Amino acid sequence: MTLRIAAPSGGGVDMDTRLDGPLGKRAAEALAARLDLHTVGDLLRHYPRRYVDRGKLSDISGLEIGEHVTVVAKVEKATLRDMRSRRGKLLNVVIRDDKGGRLSCTFFNGYKVSHVLTPGVRALFSGKVGVFQSQLQLTHPEFEPLEEGEDVRPFVSVYPAVDKLNSWDIARCVRQVLDQLDDPTDPLPEDIRRREKLPELGRALRRIHLPETEADHHAARARLVWDEALGVQLALALRRRHATERPGTASPPRAGGLLDAFDARLPFALTDGQRAVGTEIAADLARETPMNRLVQGDVGAGKTVVALRAMLQVVDSGRQAAMLAPTEVLAAQHARSLRSLLGPLGRAGELDGAEEATRITLLTGSLGTAARRQAMLDVQSGAAGIVVGTHALIQDKVGFADLGLVVVDEQHRFGVEQRDALRGRGERTPHMLVMTATPIPRTVAMTVYGDLEVSALTELPRGRSPISTTVVPAGEKPAWLERVWQRIREEVADGHQVYVVCPRVGGDPAKADDGDLFEGELVDLDDPDPDVGGGAGSDDGARRPPLAVLEVAPKLAEGPLAGLRLGILHGKLPADEKDATMRAFEAGEIDVLVATTVIEVGVDVPNSTGMVILDADRFGLSQLHQLRGRVGRGEAPGVCLLVTDVPAGTTARERLDAIASTTDGFELARLDLELRREGDVLGAVQSGKRSTLKLLSLLRHETVIEKARVYATDIVDHDPDLAGHPGLRTLARQVVGDEEQAEFLSKV
Numbered sequence: 001m002t003l004r005i006a007a008p009s010g011g012g013v014d015m016d017t018r019l020d021g022p023l024g025k026r027a028a029e030a031l032a033a034r035l036d037l038h039t040v041g042d043l044l045r046h047y048p049r050r051y052v053d054r055g056k057l058s059d060i061s062g063l064e065i066g067e068h069v070t071v072v073a074k075v076e077k078a079t080l081r082d083m084r085s086r087r088g089k090l091l092n093v094v095i096r097d098d099k100g101g102r103l104s105c106t107f108f109n110g111y112k113v114s115h116v117l118t119p120g121v122r123a124l125f126s127g128k129v130g131v132f133q134s135q136l137q138l139t140h141p142e143f144e145p146l147e148e149g150e151d152v153r154p155f156v157s158v159y160p161a162v163d164k165l166n167s168w169d170i171a172r173c174v175r176q177v178l179d180q181l182d183d184p185t186d187p188l189p190e191d192i193r194r195r196e197k198l199p200e201l202g203r204a205l206r207r208i209h210l211p212e213t214e215a216d217h218h219a220a221r222a223r224l225v226w227d228e229a230l231g232v233q234l235a236l237a238l239r240r241r242h243a244t245e246r247p248g249t250a251s252p253p254r255a256g257g258l259l260d261a262f263d264a265r266l267p268f269a270l271t272d273g274q275r276a277v278g279t280e281i282a283a284d285l286a287r288e289t290p291m292n293r294l295v296q297g298d299v300g301a302g303k304t305v306v307a308l309r310a311m312l313q314v315v316d317s318g319r320q321a322a323m324l325a326p327t328e329v330l331a332a333q334h335a336r337s338l339r340s341l342l343g344p345l346g347r348a349g350e351l352d353g354a355e356e357a358t359r360i361t362l363l364t365g366s367l368g369t370a371a372r373r374q375a376m377l378d379v380q381s382g383a384a385g386i387v388v389g390t391h392a393l394i395q396d397k398v399g400f401a402d403l404g405l406v407v408v409d410e411q412h413r414f415g416v417e418q419r420d421a422l423r424g425r426g427e428r429t430p431h432m433l434v435m436t437a438t439p440i441p442r443t444v445a446m447t448v449y450g451d452l453e454v455s456a457l458t459e460l461p462r463g464r465s466p467i468s469t470t471v472v473p474a475g476e477k478p479a480w481l482e483r484v485w486q487r488i489r490e491e492v493a494d495g496h497q498v499y500v501v502c503p504r505v506g507g508d509p510a511k512a513d514d515g516d517l518f519e520g521e522l523v524d525l526d527d528p529d530p531d532v533g534g535g536a537g538s539d540d541g542a543r544r545p546p547l548a549v550l551e552v553a554p555k556l557a558e559g560p561l562a563g564l565r566l567g568i569l570h571g572k573l574p575a576d577e578k579d580a581t582m583r584a585f586e587a588g589e590i591d592v593l594v595a596t597t598v599i600e601v602g603v604d605v606p607n608s609t610g611m612v613i614l615d616a617d618r619f620g621l622s623q624l625h626q627l628r629g630r631v632g633r634g635e636a637p638g639v640c641l642l643v644t645d646v647p648a649g650t651t652a653r654e655r656l657d658a659i660a661s662t663t664d665g666f667e668l669a670r671l672d673l674e675l676r677r678e679g680d681v682l683g684a685v686q687s688g689k690r691s692t693l694k695l696l697s698l699l700r701h702e703t704v705i706e707k708a709r710v711y712a713t714d715i716v717d718h719d720p721d722l723a724g725h726p727g728l729r730t731l732a733r734q735v736v737g738d739e740e741q742a743e744f745l746s747k748v
């Protein structure tokens with residue numbers, strides 16, 4: 001049953017050597033088939049999952065019932081017999097340690113194990129001490145046979161094992177490879193290694209597999225984490241550089257232009273943050289190097305104004321700006337809010353248009369033929385200064401007269417490559433401004449978005465009121481739900497308005513799921529966030545379908561909210577009906593708006609103070625935060641009630657508790673990161689490639705990531721294609737890999 005490994009061939013092995021060299025064909029085939037490991041480098045980067053510390057071994061004579069123990073002992077006797085009530089064999093093994101203590105171990109899959117645990121074999125056994133027929137024993141312990149003379153090693157490395165390939169087989173392969181390995185050339189420049197006090201690569205690889213002390217494997221790990229962090233940062237620095245290789249267009253501010261006119265008629269003062277970020281952007285736009293900037297700002301931080309001011313600067317220099325949204329509905333909302341912010345300044349050619357006005361053109365797939373033709377014409381002729389649409393807009397190669405700036409909203413819905421595609425393939429690269437309301441923890445900003453410069457709007461405009469958020473466990477405390485509706489009535493009695501949000505539209509029970517096209521789309525687009533849409537429901541197929549607007553609204557109207565003026569809003573309504581409902585709600589003619597996530601973006605009714613989110617667990621963390629941002633926009637404090645029937649103690653409930661515990665988007669983003677698999681986040685950097693980031697953690701390695709970013713930026717500034725740093729080139733390649741996916745690296 002043990003893996004057959006060929007005799008050592010004696011040296012001359014490096015990281016690129018195929019495994020059949022040092023290990024023979026059998027072992028190499030097994031490693032390739034089961035773990036996808038092909039080269040010495042692959043195997044040596046298959047790190048131990050944990051170590052068993054020999055110093056913490058127990059003596060058999062001192063064991064106590066219920067203890068988890070690890071002992072080293074020799075098999076004295078092994079007896080295989082049929083099981084009484086089941087098929088299969090039971091193996092009983094009596095083991096004896098150096099001090100003479102004896103213990104019996106029982107294995108249920110005895111036949112398989114009997115080939116390994118034959119009398120005379122020394123092994124490590126670990127498990128929980130139990131009693132059988134008044135004797136201590138280990139039932140089905142984990143075990144690991146030890147080689148002759150192996151006891152000298154203080155730690156046993158435990159590898160992530162797979163079917164038919166045991167941890168100890170992997171360990172034997174690793175040892176044999178390490179015996180023959182010529183120390184690899186260290187990719188890390190010596191000055192960095194010294195400054196950061198990191199061991200050399202060869203030493204780190206040996207120590208992570210065969211540590212002598214605890215400090216050994218810590219140091220080894222630290223070094224290997226560095227390689228990953230630096231690889232990521234180099235890849236991103238190269239990507240940033242590549243993005244700015246084609247020249248952009250300089251659009252310096254123009255005095256007395258549209259931007260000045262807009263600032264003059266702005267009904268509020270810009271926040272300090274808006275002003276500071278605005279200055280950064282203005283300077284970027286004035287340069288010929290294409291801007292590549294991410295503006296992150298919590299819901300309501302006022303990003304639209306920032307983006308609009310950037311667009312106006314570009315329009316002032318005679319160029320066009322495009323604003324892209326992930327869905328048609330969002331694009332239409334953007335166009336509306338830009339038009340209302342600009343007023344007469346956005347109505348060129350109309351009766352009440354200002355003299356210096358520009359035109360805002362909405363370009364979406366659902367335009368009628370004539371409207372679409374007119375819109376295209378405006379875009380091509382340059383009559384449209386600002387073009388708003390879905391990203392299909394650029395990808396369909398709409399011919400802009402002179403595109404100077406692309407603004408992308410809701411960044412978290414775009415992948416890294418899509419971002420590249422949005423810039424188009426023209427001779428000149430437009431400036432790029434990415435906006436996201438999803439707060440991004442620093443480490444994520446430095447990795448997933450590491451190809452962008454980051455600006456943050458941390459303060460909210462004045463006049464915002466606090467929102468208190470409460471989780472309502474309707475499953476455990478049904479009485480609380482009654483209290484929810486009572487609370488809503490109180491808000492309305494005070495003259496305020498309220499939203500009730502449901503995850504689904506409903507209406508056609510037979511087609512409950514594919515009926516919710518619009519909402520479904522929004523939810524899917526959030527997919528990088530694995531929580532969205534599925535929530536707690538995804539691991540339980542038997543759960544009832546999510547609550548639906550069309551089913552909830554009539555129940556509320558007849559029951560707990562009888563007598564209040566209810567309205568309904570969802571994506572399937574015809575556009576004019578949606579508009580009418582929205583206008584009625586804005587005018588205060590509706591008390592309670594029962595809606596889907598259509599209200600997530602852009603809805604701004606300061607008199608609304610309450611929000612009830614039903615089946616809150618079905619939404620993603622960032623989506624809930626966005627939704628909640630719809631209340632507390634006026635003077636009265638807001639209240640947000642998250643109703644759920646998922647039980648306490650589940651991840652889904654933890655997410656809701658997280659939302660309730662803070663309104664600080666950045667804090668929330670950190671919690672979100674803790675609650676979801678980091679691999680999914682880091683995976684976005686690697687775009688489809690098999691992950692080579694094995695040790696790097698966005699939560700634990702913030703300092704390393706930060707330092708690596710500084711080094712990487714500096715290195716790429718001085719050596720743009722890493723010609724003088726072949727080792728670093730390898731590190732970057734290890735992260736990004738496939739040349740066709742990372743065109744910028746293929747030049748390297």
Ligand code: ADP
Nearest residue numbers: 268269270271299300301302303304305461604
């Ligand atoms: P978001 O960052 O979520 O996109 P918006 O740009 O939609 O935020 O701004 C939210 C609201 O705040 C809008 O009604 C906008 O007009 C208003 N607003 C933006 N900046 C300020 C400011 N400096 N002072 C007051 N209100 C502002």
Ligand code: MG
Nearest residue numbers: 303304437602
């Ligand atoms: Mg916005």
